[in-house]
Amino acid sequence: MTIATPLSSDVDLFSDETLADPYPQYKALRDLGPAVHLSRHGLWFISRYDQVRSALGDWETFSSGQGIGLNPGFNEAWASALINMDPPAQTEQRKLFTDRLSPRALRPVAESIDQRAEELVDDLVARRTFDAVTDLAQDLPVHVIMDLIGWPQEGRDQLLDMAAGWFDSSGPVCPRTAAAVPKVEALMGFLAEVVTKENLVPGGFGWTMIEAHKAGRIPVEGAIGLLAGYVVAAFDTTISAISSGMWLFARHPEQWDLLRADPSLVPSAFNEIVRVESPIQVFSRVTTRDVDLGEGVVIPSGARVLHSYGAANRDERHFPDPDRFDVTRNPVDHLAFGYGNHGCAGQGLARLEVHAVLKALTARVQRIELTGEPVRALNNITRGFRTLPVRVS
Ligand code: HEM
Structure with missing residues (x-):
């Protein structure tokens, strides 16, 4: 990395190399100042905990209304999505x-989530070796979410790849972003087909959206957009949390021993997993006025500002020894779910799913070991794995 001025950097935050291991770059940028201009991307970057939290808590200054993506095509296409709105419209749509x-609302599904996790883990323990992404991490998010939406059985698996494409398609103008656009188009076509066929189960989230459309409260594109929002927000994020947890415990058996000895640490371990390996690494906002961040740094009005949940969660100014994975730390104030008016609307569900998997594993598994080299799923926004071969005993 070469540094042009004290508060500017030409690092490429979206190169394969940085996406595979962004933490050294995050640290260098945090140390440079409270905000750094990324000359290569034409963006400002905030990565310290205090600045990221303050920005997320101040939507009037750091607005989502011009989109949270890094290219105009994405922001125009998804202008009416909840995540790309400011209050009061956002407040209204968020209620849905x-x-x-x-x-x-989730109480009735909590028990079935625990049960599905136990059956799944029983099956995998009998197999001993499996892929922690495709065999374990994908199962609950796909089936629980699809049941909540009231989605027909067919086509559930196809949605995964299409949904991952949504995150990539919000990246800067580059080949990785362009390659994702057809996946998002396929996702929208697929959702439109399901909506038109009207084969969503009555009572589910999808059916409620269709009813809202039929009652004239939202246009059909609105119903499809809301369904897409639900699907993309709920898949890769939770899959990443479960697979990163498996990876971390395979590398830190002493932390697994602590969790097995005291399963009441499961909620703390979950917070620590998403702090250390935040499933969503970055999103952006646009400033509505000049913002003085201290240390002589002023972000001008109208600037696009990339904020990093992943970098803030590793800020040594806030979390002592931040690179250490410690299941007893219980970092309840981590920013992996965001903060403020856009803070994750599905975090209760994500916790139910990941807690269920961790509880089922602690009761049945002594050791988690890697049996091969994990392969990362490089994505502009999310951090996770494509494959993670493991053995459990
Ligand atoms: C471990 C899993 C998850 C993580 C780490 C995560 C992370 C996030 C983050 C960082 C945001 C904030 C975006 C912003 O600041 O602009 C967000 C928003 C959101 N999440 Fe999650 N999420 C997870 C699971 C889920 C699930 C299971 C759902 C269920 C449907 C969900 C639904 C949403 C929705 C609807 C929003 C938009 C809220 C708004 O704009 O008001 N998420 N999530």
């Missing part, structure tokens, strides 16, 4: 999600 994802 939070009503269905509140602890009360």
